[in-house]
Amino acid sequence: MLLEVRDLHVEFRTRDGIAKAVNGVSYGVDAGETLAVLGESGCGKSVTAQAVMGILDTPPGRITGGEVLFQGRDLLRLREEERRRIRGAGMAMIFQDALSALNPVLTVGDQLGEMFVVHRGMSRKDARVRAVELMERVRIPGAAQRVRDYPHQFSGGMRQRIMIAMALALEPALIIADEPTTALDVTVQAQVMDLLAELQSEYHMGLVLITHDLGVVADVADRIAVMYAGRIVESAPVHDIYKAPAHPYTRGLLDSIPRLDRKGRQLYAIKGLPPNLMAIPPGCAFHPRCPLARDVCRTDVPPLYEVSAERASACHFWRECLHGRS
Amino acid sequence: MAGPEPILEVSGLVKHYPLTRGILFKKQIGAVRAVDGVDFTLGRGETLGIVGESGCGKSTIARMLVSLERPTAGSIRYRGQEITKLSGRALKEVRRNIQMVFQDPYTSLNPRMTVGDIIGEPYEIHPEAAPKGDRRRRVRELLDVVGLNPEYINRYPHQFSGGQRQRIGIARGLALRPEIIVADEPVSALDVSVQAQVVNLLAGLQDEFGLAYVFIAHDLSIVRHISDRVGVMYLGRIVEMGSDAEIYEHPTHPYTQALLSAVPVPDPSAREQRERIILSGDVPSPTNIPSGCRFRTRCWKARERCAREVPLLAVPEVFRPAAGPASHDSACHFAENLSTTRSAPGRAVPPEEPA
Numbered sequence: 001m002l003l004e005v006r007d008l009h010v011e012f013r014t015r016d017g018i019a020k021a022v023n024g025v026s027y028g029v030d031a032g033e034t035l036a037v038l039g040e041s042g043c044g045k046s047v048t049a050q051a052v053m054g055i056l057d058t059p060p061g062r063i064t065g066g067e068v069l070f071q072g073r074d075l076l077r078l079r080e081e082e083r084r085r086i087r088g089a090g091m092a093m094i095f096q097d098a099l100s101a102l103n104p105v106l107t108v109g110d111q112l113g114e115m116f117v118v119h120r121g122m123s124r125k126d127a128r129v130r131a132v133e134l135m136e137r138v139r140i141p142g143a144a145q146r147v148r149d150y151p152h153q154f155s156g157g158m159r160q161r162i163m164i165a166m167a168l169a170l171e172p173a174l175i176i177a178d179e180p181t182t183a184l185d186v187t188v189q190a191q192v193m194d195l196l197a198e199l200q201s202e203y204h205m206g207l208v209l210i211t212h213d214l215g216v217v218a219d220v221a222d223r224i225a226v227m228y229a230g231r232i233v234e235s236a237p238v239h240d241i242y243k244a245p246a247h248p249y250t251r252g253l254l255d256s257i258p259r260l261d262r263k264g265r266q267l268y269a270i271k272g273l274p275p276n277l278m279a280i281p282p283g284c285a286f287h288p289r290c291p292l293a294r295d296v297c298r299t300d301v302p303p304l305y306e307v308s309a310e311r312a313s314a315c316h317f318w319r320e321c322l323h324g325r326s
Numbered sequence: 327m328a329g330p331e332p333i334l335e336v337s338g339l340v341k342h343y344p345l346t347r348g349i350l351f352k353k354q355i356g357a358v359r360a361v362d363g364v365d366f367t368l369g370r371g372e373t374l375g376i377v378g379e380s381g382c383g384k385s386t387i388a389r390m391l392v393s394l395e396r397p398t399a400g401s402i403r404y405r406g407q408e409i410t411k412l413s414g415r416a417l418k419e420v421r422r423n424i425q426m427v428f429q430d431p432y433t434s435l436n437p438r439m440t441v442g443d444i445i446g447e448p449y450e451i452h453p454e455a456a457p458k459g460d461r462r463r464r465v466r467e468l469l470d471v472v473g474l475n476p477e478y479i480n481r482y483p484h485q486f487s488g489g490q491r492q493r494i495g496i497a498r499g500l501a502l503r504p505e506i507i508v509a510d511e512p513v514s515a516l517d518v519s520v521q522a523q524v525v526n527l528l529a530g531l532q533d534e535f536g537l538a539y540v541f542i543a544h545d546l547s548i549v550r551h552i553s554d555r556v557g558v559m560y561l562g563r564i565v566e567m568g569s570d571a572e573i574y575e576h577p578t579h580p581y582t583q584a585l586l587s588a589v590p591v592p593d594p595s596a597r598e599q600r601e602r603i604i605l606s607g608d609v610p611s612p613t614n615i616p617s618g619c620r621f622r623t624r625c626w627k628a629r630e631r632c633a634r635e636v637p638l639l640a641v642p643e644v645f646r647p648a649a650g651p652a653s654h655d656s657a658c659h660f661a662e663n664l665s666t667t668r669s670a671p672g673r674a675v676p677p678e679e680p681a
Binding site for chain 1: 379380487489490517518519520521522523525526529530544546547548550551570584585588589590591592593594595596597602604605606608609
């Protein structure tokens, strides 16, 4: 396994109390594999990724438990210097908002080249040549001229390509993409996702794709981990989960997508709201919104039950959910 | 066009924002052609969906419909009355009947006002709509209608979640019992599980109050779910317009075809069968719109005629003789019927990468 997150816990200390953002998350990614981490805002999907990358703001954030094994080494035990060497060369991250992730006062060539200057000790001149190559690699037209342009001179789709180029620069083994196409229009989103998938298979990288979009997940993922209130509630190969979800939350998300045969009728809606992370409900965090909830759900936290060799669900009644009795 | 009697007729609608140079002597050096000749009608109790990518002008249309912006040219008629030139009392009267729900529930509610004051504010502007003593009761009623606890009347916006805030915005839009609600991306800021709740609310209110909606969004599946008719916009113009089935199952404009094929389908088994049209390049700047057909720079079918002649929004000649789902308005010289129904996956020639 290329990356393995084990029982990760992260909390944030705020004026109003302690927000438990990540409460025992475990997942793994192999080389060449795409894992989609699916969830709504505040479910802890981005915080988990930040902890893995080592870019979590501490304070207010604090990792209170767990391990992050990357190529067999626990990153949480490394010194900051060693982690910095791994960031960029071993694993890289693509952010949602390229305009704020890129430095507005440096040309894109300088920013791309910096990777080679800092990590590989290249001269600025050689680094510039590599920057142009990278821009060609992600199909930015007129790369040789545009290498001198600033981020604001590019369109949203082109900026996201530059982010991808920067992530790929040192050919890392793992890429974490946090909502990489959410800010883009659909036609541009399709271009960028295609490019990312193509480069991933070419370099045989592991990809953790963080998203809330069930459509994007179905298009590119091999496996899915669904998160709710800081926990993984279901993990499964992509085909299985769309065919028959084993957790009521996953089922609710899938059912709330508008479908042709339900036109003119009510959309299925999960009742209520996601929980406040400072006051996560006891027992199963989803129970106040769950159509299957019973007494045991209000008191006992469901473990990750094994549904099959490759599937797990954190629901006491996963059998009922899987067989459609809800 | 068949359907209910039109209560809103828009024709030749144009909005250009001038680009100027110089401080003292401003010289116009060009214009952002945000909306560049748009026609449509809206029937009583009908939902017209408008889809398009960012910058296509759909929000500018919304702002003109509720008289937040004055059009550069063209007309908007509400029940036969031209509203673009109105001012004072006459404008106020029309505005009562055309209300807006905004996209961002975090910035469209005043943080210093209580929910009761926010929803009741329309009554301050239109005091004839409700007598003073009755307003509080009406606000409670509205809270109940949109599914919020009437006890929350004295709370502030920050005490609510995004979905609840959007309900407050909807209650405010309903306060004057308008005939038309213009909703500009009303659910795109919300989480998936909450989106469905708000879409259901809007659909329910339509039945209850006989509302007509102009529903503007970039999410094609939600627009299809709620709309009777759909208009597809590209760079300031409607390029295709028809019933939801005509647009989604028989798109004839290449842009619509590309847009529909680019939407990720939440079904992994469709991954291999799907034929996607990936458009090359980006949308051109609205300050510098291509001649002829404005989509030609990204279109894989573009020929010499497309650079010369602006295609009009009408039923294309090839589809005129026979009635059928492909026979709807489409602004393309080379319109082709592309059936996209599930049983027969659409066939399309993917565009070649530009050299």
